[in-house]
Amino acid sequence: MFYSLDILGTIAFAISGTLTAIHKKFDPVGVFIIAFATAIGGGTLRDVLIGRTPVGWMLDLNYVYAIIGATIFAIIMRKKIEYLSTSLFLFDTIGLGIFTIIGTEIGLQQNLHPIVCVILGVVTATFGGVIRDTLCNEIPVIFHKKIIYASACVVGGITFLVLTRFNVPVNINYIITSLIVIVIRLITAKFKLSLPTFSTRE
Secondary structure, eight states: OHHHHHHHHHHHHHHHHHHHHHHTTOOHHHHHHHHHHHHHHHHHHHHHHHTOOSOHHHHOTHHHHHHHHHHHHHHHTGGGOSOHHHHHHHHHHHHHHHHHHHHHHHHHHTTOOHHHHHHHHHHHHHHHHHHHHHHTTSOOGGGOTTOOOHHHHHHHHHHHHHHHHTTOOHHHHHHHHHHHHHHHHHHHHHTTOOOOOOOOOO
16 A cells, blocks of 8 residues: 555646646646656655665656656646646645655654654655746745645654554554645645744834
8 A cells, every 4th residue: 555655646746746837838848847856856855865776766667657647647638627726736735645654654664763754754745846836936835824734744744653653554544644634734725724924023
């Protein structure tokens, strides 16, 4: 199930990147670049940080095939997607939830401190989106004051560690953790909840 979730998260982020690039009116090459960067950006940075090289997608071309397939699917179905922004948010949220547990689990496999495991979960889940938004000349969503993003990943990572501590079956743990991240994002978006911001007086 771990491998299946990783592929599913890759597909979700590839579609998210494709929709963003289409919205920006990029050409086909640009669309594929954004989709690829969104899908593997966070995982690549995570693997580099923990010294896992070559990085995961270089050792398993199924990830590349999944990205290509997801990108082509999103391009073909673009005219049938009635609400582009809603679809982008949905696929981005799904990828966020899945990649949070992937990064946290890999940290545990490396016998790293729980805090580091949570950080790896956040990195895996968010930095593909950071690269996507940067390449598209947008402020990364992780920095938006009106969007709960990384905080949802932190809660998800902690949940995963707690459930692991209590020996909850791993597949159930995956489902619960990813759903928590997804639900937090959906609720905060619906009710427009956000974290406080800092300011200075002139």
